[in-house]
Amino acid sequence: MPSYKLYYFHGRGRAEPARLMLAAAGLPYEDIRLEYEQWPEYKPKMPMGQAPVLEVDGTMICQSVAIARFVAKESGRAGKTNIEQAWADMMADGFVDMLNKMADYVWYEEDEARKAEKKKTFFDTTLPEFLGYFEKLLVANNGGGGFFVGDGLTHAEAFFLCLSDDIIAEKPNVLSPYPKLAALVERIKTYPGIKEWLAKRPQTPF
Amino acid sequence: MPAYKLTYLNARGGAELIRLLFAADEIPYEDVRVDRDKWLELKPKTPMGQVPILEVDGHVICQSMTVVRFIAREAGLLGKTLLDQARADMLLEGGIDVGKLFEEMVMEKDASKKVEKKKEFGEKTLPPFLALYEGFAGDNGYFVGDSLTYFDIAFFNMMDFITAEFPSALDGYCNLTKVIRNVKSVPGIAKWLKERPVTDH
Numbered sequence: 001m002p003s004y005k006l007y008y009f010h011g012r013g014r015a016e017p018a019r020l021m022l023a024a025a026g027l028p029y030e031d032i033r034l035e036y037e038q039w040p041e042y043k044p045k046m047p048m049g050q051a052p053v054l055e056v057d058g059t060m061i062c063q064s065v066a067i068a069r070f071v072a073k074e075s076g077r078a079g080k081t082n083i084e085q086a087w088a089d090m091m092a093d094g095f096v097d098m099l100n101k102m103a104d105y106v107w108y109e110e111d112e113a114r115k116a117e118k119k120k121t122f123f124d125t126t127l128p129e130f131l132g133y134f135e136k137l138l139v140a141n142n143g144g145g146g147f148f149v150g151d152g153l154t155h156a157e158a159f160f161l162c163l164s165d166d167i168i169a170e171k172p173n174v175l176s177p178y179p180k181l182a183a184l185v186e187r188i189k190t191y192p193g194i195k196e197w198l199a200k201r202p203q204t205p206f
Numbered sequence: 207m208p209a210y211k212l213t214y215l216n217a218r219g220g221a222e223l224i225r226l227l228f229a230a231d232e233i234p235y236e237d238v239r240v241d242r243d244k245w246l247e248l249k250p251k252t253p254m255g256q257v258p259i260l261e262v263d264g265h266v267i268c269q270s271m272t273v274v275r276f277i278a279r280e281a282g283l284l285g286k287t288l289l290d291q292a293r294a295d296m297l298l299e300g301g302i303d304v305g306k307l308f309e310e311m312v313m314e315k316d317a318s319k320k321v322e323k324k325k326e327f328g329e330k331t332l333p334p335f336l337a338l339y340e341g342f343a344g345d346n347g348y349f350v351g352d353s354l355t356y357f358d359i360a361f362f363n364m365m366d367f368i369t370a371e372f373p374s375a376l377d378g379y380c381n382l383t384k385v386i387r388n389v390k391s392v393p394g395i396a397k398w399l400k401e402r403p404v405t406d407h
Contacts, residue, residue, distance in 0.1 A: 047296065047300075047342075048296075048300050048338065056289065059289055061289075061292045061296050062300070063295065063296040063299035063300055064299075065295070065299055066292050066296040066298075066299050067296075070288060070289075070291070070292040070295070073288055074288060082276060082279055083262070083263075083265050083267070083276075085275075085279075086267045086273070086276040089269065089271075090253070090254075090268055090272040090273075093269040093272055094254050094268075094269060129255065130254070133253060133254045133255060137253055
């Protein structure tokens with residue numbers, strides 16, 4: 001059994017998809033949460049000077065999507081065939097696009113008026129169009145009563161849960177027009193391993 | 207052999223890396239290029255309202271990096287072990303931000319803003335990125351292990367776009383220059399580079 005160490009800050013942020021996949025896999029890992037004052041000491045040790053980083057028996061992997069995909073593959077939750085892996089990847093990438101659009105106005109926009117405008121565009125236009133496509137994609141997988149790809153949880157679900165956590169926090173009924181997606185959120189939350197993690201994970205603002 | 211159909215606009219853009227991967231392993235595919243009107247008609251029929259899309263055996267895949275990875279696996283260019291694959295992934299993801307800034311600069315319509323963005327990119331963004339990636343590339347001219355992976359080809363594609371604006375960008379970077387040479391000497395890729403349609407982007 002390799003030793004896993006996940007380095008990030010005190011938050012869900014870009015590390016949470018990896019934490020969810022580690023939880024689903026029941027893989028023990030060191031969940032290292034750095035204080036901002038510690039970061040200057042750790043930054044030069046990281047492959048691209050960023051976190052999250054997953055250290056696997058001393059080898060460091062950075063980039064949140066690469067990490068989540070690696071954990072998914074290690075634990076057989078990345079899709080069973082090449083096509084299924086592509087579908088899981090494609091959906092994860094789509095959710096990351098949305099998470100990046102949110103990060104854009106939450107973290108990177110300093111002008112208050114532009115921030116409010118970007119947020120409005122996101123919730124009024126960008127997100128609904130996107131969720132519409134995803135409801136259809138979910139339904140296309142055997143009616144949408146299971147998971148996004150094949151018959152099991154993949155990293156697509158991990159990224160979806162992180163996105164839905166953030167959008168529901170802003171707009172609690174944001175998923176009501178998408179009943180299959182809403183039902184999937186509940187299924188992910190009760191998935192063995194993830195359920196226990198959600199109950200014990202630190203509650204953080206981001 | 208599955209039938210592959212790639213649909214994109216008439217441009218290199220977000221599809222060119224996919225085309226390079228098909229070329230690298232000499233995998234035949236239909237290279238469909240649609241104009242803007244046809245694209246608007248096609249859009250609602252795609253999984254996420256975006257191109258490129260890949261159709262294979264009746265299945266549709268979108269998200270360019272996903273298609274890249276899918277074809278890389280078919281072509282045996284994904285990386286030999288899971289850790290190798292994760293390394294290639296991480297290097298690819300790490301280049302995305304720089305790629306986006308480059309694209310923003312190229313697409314900038316205001317002439318004086320463009321000059322500013324080009325200066326910023328050339329002086330502040332590109333050098334640290336290349337210095338970092340020079341360290342990631344081996345002196346054998348491969349980013350992952352001792353053989354070609356899709357990330358070598360991705361790096362070539364990215365520099366193909368960048369050196370059009372900054373011709374001497376790779377001067378002094380020995381390992382990166384070797385990567386470019388290794389990629390260009392893959393027979394299928396050399397052939398594609400000679401024959402591909404010439405487009406603005």
